[in-house]
Amino acid sequence: MTALIRNRRTGKIRVRKTQSSNLYMRGVLLVLAAITVYTLVTIDTKGADIAAASAKTAEYFWLMLTQPKAVPSHFGIQDGGGIGTFFSALHMLGITLALAFLTTLFGGIVALFLGVFAAGNLTNKKVSNGIKSFLAVVRAVPTVLWVLIFAIGAGLGSVAAVIGMSFHTISHLVKAYSESFEEIDEGVIEALRASGANWFQIVFQAVIPSSVSYILSWTFIRFEINFAVAVAMGAAAGAGGIGFQLFMAAGYFFDIREIGFITYLILAVSLIMEYLATRLKEKYHIHNGA
Amino acid sequence: MNSLLTNSEGAGTYLKSKRIRLFLFFVGLFAAAALSMAATNYHIEDSFTAIPKVIVWMARNLVPDGKSLTRLPKILDKLFETVLMSVAASVSAAALSFPVALAGSATSCKQRWLMYSARGVASFFRNIPIVAWAMIFLLTFGQSPFTGYVALFFASFGFLARAFIEAIDETAAAPVEALRAAGGSYGHIIFQGVLPSVLPQMVSWVLYMIETNIRSAALVGLLTGSGIGFTFSIYYKSLQYQSASLVVITIVAVVLVIEAVSNKLRRLIL
Amino acid sequence: MALLEVTSLTKYYGDTAALRDISFEVKKGEFVAVIGPSGSGKTTLIRCINRLIPASDGKIIFDKENILNLRGNALRKARAKIGMIFQHYNLVERLSVIENVLHGRLGYKSSLEGMFGVYSEEEKEKAFNIITLLGLDDYVYRRCDQLSGGQMQRVGIARALVQDPRMILCDEPISSLDPSSSKVIMDYLKKIQKEFGITVVVNLHQVDVAKKYAQRILGFNGGSLVFDDEPGELSKKQIYKIYGTEAGELIID
Numbered sequence: 001m002t003a004l005i006r007n008r009r010t011g012k013i014r015v016r017k018t019q020s021s022n023l024y025m026r027g028v029l030l031v032l033a034a035i036t037v038y039t040l041v042t043i044d045t046k047g048a049d050i051a052a053a054s055a056k057t058a059e060y061f062w063l064m065l066t067q068p069k070a071v072p073s074h075f076g077i078q079d080g081g082g083i084g085t086f087f088s089a090l091h092m093l094g095i096t097l098a099l100a101f102l103t104t105l106f107g108g109i110v111a112l113f114l115g116v117f118a119a120g121n122l123t124n125k126k127v128s129n130g131i132k133s134f135l136a137v138v139r140a141v142p143t144v145l146w147v148l149i150f151a152i153g154a155g156l157g158s159v160a161a162v163i164g165m166s167f168h169t170i171s172h173l174v175k176a177y178s179e180s181f182e183e184i185d186e187g188v189i190e191a192l193r194a195s196g197a198n199w200f201q202i203v204f205q206a207v208i209p210s211s212v213s214y215i216l217s218w219t220f221i222r223f224e225i226n227f228a229v230a231v232a233m234g235a236a237a238g239a240g241g242i243g244f245q246l247f248m249a250a251g252y253f254f255d256i257r258e259i260g261f262i263t264y265l266i267l268a269v270s271l272i273m274e275y276l277a278t279r280l281k282e283k284y285h286i287h288n289g290a
Numbered sequence: 291m292n293s294l295l296t297n298s299e300g301a302g303t304y305l306k307s308k309r310i311r312l313f314l315f316f317v318g319l320f321a322a323a324a325l326s327m328a329a330t331n332y333h334i335e336d337s338f339t340a341i342p343k344v345i346v347w348m349a350r351n352l353v354p355d356g357k358s359l360t361r362l363p364k365i366l367d368k369l370f371e372t373v374l375m376s377v378a379a380s381v382s383a384a385a386l387s388f389p390v391a392l393a394g395s396a397t398s399c400k401q402r403w404l405m406y407s408a409r410g411v412a413s414f415f416r417n418i419p420i421v422a423w424a425m426i427f428l429l430t431f432g433q434s435p436f437t438g439y440v441a442l443f444f445a446s447f448g449f450l451a452r453a454f455i456e457a458i459d460e461t462a463a464a465p466v467e468a469l470r471a472a473g474g475s476y477g478h479i480i481f482q483g484v485l486p487s488v489l490p491q492m493v494s495w496v497l498y499m500i501e502t503n504i505r506s507a508a509l510v511g512l513l514t515g516s517g518i519g520f521t522f523s524i525y526y527k528s529l530q531y532q533s534a535s536l537v538v539i540t541i542v543a544v545v546l547v548i549e550a551v552s553n554k555l556r557r558l559i560l
Numbered sequence: 561m562a563l564l565e566v567t568s569l570t571k572y573y574g575d576t577a578a579l580r581d582i583s584f585e586v587k588k589g590e591f592v593a594v595i596g597p598s599g600s601g602k603t604t605l606i607r608c609i610n611r612l613i614p615a616s617d618g619k620i621i622f623d624k625e626n627i628l629n630l631r632g633n634a635l636r637k638a639r640a641k642i643g644m645i646f647q648h649y650n651l652v653e654r655l656s657v658i659e660n661v662l663h664g665r666l667g668y669k670s671s672l673e674g675m676f677g678v679y680s681e682e683e684k685e686k687a688f689n690i691i692t693l694l695g696l697d698d699y700v701y702r703r704c705d706q707l708s709g710g711q712m713q714r715v716g717i718a719r720a721l722v723q724d725p726r727m728i729l730c731d732e733p734i735s736s737l738d739p740s741s742s743k744v745i746m747d748y749l750k751k752i753q754k755e756f757g758i759t760v761v762v763n764l765h766q767v768d769v770a771k772k773y774a775q776r777i778l779g780f781n782g783g784s785l786v787f788d789d790e791p792g793e794l795s796k797k798q799i800y801k802i803y804g805t806e807a808g809e810l811i812i813d
Contacts, residue, residue: 021559039378046432140545153347235513
C-alpha cells in the first residue's frame with residue numbers, strides 16, 4: 001500500500017505529484033511567456049505612436065467593413081463602372097482561383113507519385129525516409145521565396161507562381177497521401193501479393209482506389225489553403241489576380257474602402273471553401289493536428 | 291443460372307457507370323485545367339523549360355560566397371528578431387484565442403448565440419488574407435518590426451481560435467459533463483476540466499504556429515519591410531543572389547531546428 | 561419513503577419524443593436497474609434527473625425539491641447530492657487518481673478554491689480512504705490514462721462517493737468493460753447500496769445483470785415506461801414488451 005505523500009514543511013497531504021510531463025509543460029509555457037514579454041518590451045516601433053496608430057487602425061477597419069467601394073479605373077474600367085467593375089473583380093478572383101487550381105493539380109500529381117514511395121508499407125524504409133527528409137527541407141523554405149527564386153529563371157508570372165507554390169503543396173500532400181496509404185490493411189496487400197499481383201498492380205488496383213476519397217478530400221483541403229497562398233503571392237510576388245489588386249489598393253492607391261471591397265470578395269470565396277472543407281473533414285474524420 | 295446472369299449484368303452496368311463517372315471526372319479536370327491555363331496565361335511548355343533552367347541557375351548562383359558570409363552576423367541578427375517576433379505573435383495570439391475558443395466550443399459554452407458569434411469571429415479573422423492585415427498595419431503603424439508582429443498576431447489569432455475550439459470539443463466533452471454532474475461551477479469546469487485536458491494540445495498548436503509564423507514572417511516582412519523578409523528582398527532586388535541564398539539557407543536551418551525541438555517537446559509534454 | 565419522485569416527465573428533441581409521460585418513484589436505499597433497447601430513452605432519463613439534459617415537461621422531486629425549478633447554486637447543491645458514473649468514465653485522463661476523485665468535492669467548493677484545486681485535509685483523507693476502499697491505493701498518484709478500463713471506472717465510483725451522495729446515477733457503467741471487470745464494478749455498486757444505504761439507479765444493457773443485482777427494474781421502450789416491478793416479475797412476455805419479439809427471444813436464450 002502506498003502512503004500519502006505529505007509536504008515536508010507543513011505536513012499537508014500533497015495532491016499533485018510532480019510528473020515529468022507536467023514539469024516540461026510548465027517549462028515550455030514559462031520559456032514561451034518569457035520570450036514573448038521580452039520581445040514585446042524591446043520591440044522596435046520606429047517611434048510610432050501606438051495609441052494613435054491603433055485608433056487609426058480601428059477607424060480604417062471600420063471603414064473597410066462598413067463602406068466597401070471599388071474605384072472603376074483601378075479595375076481597368078473607364079466609363080461608368082458599377083457592374084463592369086464587379087465583373088472585372090470577379091475575373092481577377094478567377095485568376096487567383098485558377099492559380100490555386102493549377103498548383104493543386106500539378107502538386108497533387110507529383111505528390112501522388114511521391115506519396116506511393118513515401119508510404120512505409122509500399123517501399124523500403126530508406127526510400128520513404130529519404131523522401132520525407134527531402135520534403136522537410138523543401139517545406140522549410142517559405143513559399144514566397146520559392147516563387148521569387150523561380151521568378152529569376154522564368155520571369156514573374158503564372159509559371160513561377162504555380163511552380164513556386166507547388167513545393168509546399170507537394171510536401172503537404174505527400175504526407176497526407178502516404179499516411180492514408182499506410183492505413184491500408186496489411187492483409188489486403190499480402191493477399192494480393194499471394195495471388196501473384198506485382199507491385200504496380202497492388203498500387204493501382206488496391207492502394208490508390210481504396211484511399212481515393214481521402215486523396216480527394218485532402219486535395220480539396222489543400223486547394224482551400226492554396227487559394228489563400230495565391231492571394232498572398234499575387235501581392236508579394238507579382239503573381240497577378242485579386243491579391244495583386246489588393247496590394248495595389250493598399251500600397252499605391254491608399255484606398256481603404258477598396259481594400260474593404262476586395263477583402264469581402266476574398267472572404268466570400270474562402271468562407272465557402274472553409275465550409276466545404278469542414279464538411280469533408282467531418283465526413284472522413286480528418287484531423288489536421290499539429 | 292438465371293440469377294447468376296442478372297448478377298453479372300448488374301456488375302457490368304455498375305462497372306460501366308463507374309467507368310463513365312471516372313471518364314467524366316477526368317474530362318472535367320482537364321477542362322478546368324485548360325480554362326485555368328488560359329485565364330492565367332500559363333504555358334505548360336514554359337514550366338518544363340523553367341525547371342531545369344532554374345535548377346542549373348540555382349546551382350551556379352545560389353551559393354553563398356565570401357562577401358555574403360561577411361554579412362552573416364547581420365542576417366542572423368534579423369533572423370533572431372524574426373524568431374522572437376513569431377514566438378511573441380503566436381503566444382500572445384494564443385492568450386486571446388483561448389477565451390474566444392471557450393465561448394466558441396459547444397462543450398464549454400451553453401449559450402448558442404455566444405457560441406455562434408465566437409465561431410464567426412474566429413472564422414472571419416482566419417480568412418482575412420494576411421496581406422490585408424500587413425498592408426493596413428503598414429499604413430497605420432509605418433515600417434517597423436512592430437508592424438510585422440501585429441500582422442502575424444491577427445493572422446494567428448483566427449487560426450488558433452479555430453484549432454482550440456476543435457481541441458476543446460474533442461477532448462474536454464467527457465470531463466466537462468462529469469464536473470457539471472458533480473455540481474461544479476463554470477470556473478471549476480474550465481480550470482479543473484477543460485484546461486488540464488486541452489493544455490497539451492494547445493501548446494502543440496502554439497509550437498506549430500511558431501513554425502508557420504517564421505515562414506509567414508518572410509511574406510509579411512517583404513510587404514511591411516521588417517525582419518528577415520525585408521533582408522531577403524533587399525539582396526534579391528539588388529541582384530546580390532549569393533547573399534539572398536544565404537538568407538534562405540539560414541531560414542531553412544532555423545525552421546528545421548525549431549521543427550525538431552517542437553517535435554521533441556510534443557513527445558515530452560504528452 | 562420516496563427519495564426520488566418522477567411525475568409525468570416528458571422530453572422532446574425537436575419533434576421526436578425521447579421520454580413520454582414517465583412517472584415512477586425510487587425509495588431511499590433502493591437498487592433500481594433501468595433496461596431497454598438502444599434509443600428507448602434510458603440515457604435521456606438518467607441525464608434529465610440531474611439536469612445534464614433539460615426536461616421538456618413534468619416534475620422531478622429529489623429530496624423534497626423539484627430539480628427542474630432549481631437554478632445556479634441551488635442546482636449545484638442538488639447535483640452535489642447526486643453522484644454520477646459514466647460509460648466512458650469521463651475522467652480528466654491527464655490528472656492523477658486523487659485529483660480526479662477530489663473533483664467530486666467541487667459541488668461543495670467556492671469558485672476560487674475549486675478553480676485552483678484547494679482542498680481541506682479532511683477532504684483529502686476522505687478521498688484517500690475511498691480510494692483504498694475501492695482497492696486503488698497503489699495508484700493514488702498514477703495518471704488516469706495509465707489505468708485499465710476497470711480501474712478507471714473504479715476512479716469514477718470513488719469520485720461519485722466522495723460527494724457524500726444520497727443517490728448515485730450510473731449510465732451503462734459496464735458497457736465498455738470485459739466480463740470480469742464488469743462483475744467487480746457491479747459488486748462495488750451493490751456494496752455501496754448495502755453498506756452505505758446509498759440509492760443506486762443504474763442503466764443496463766444486460767437483462768441478466770439487472771435481474772441479479774437490482775431490487776426493482778424499470779423497462780423502457782420507445783420513450784415509454786412499460787415495466788416497473790421486481791425482477792421476479794420480469795417474465796418472457798414482459799421482456800418481449802420491452803425489447804420486441806425478435807430481440808427478446810435472443811435475450812431469453
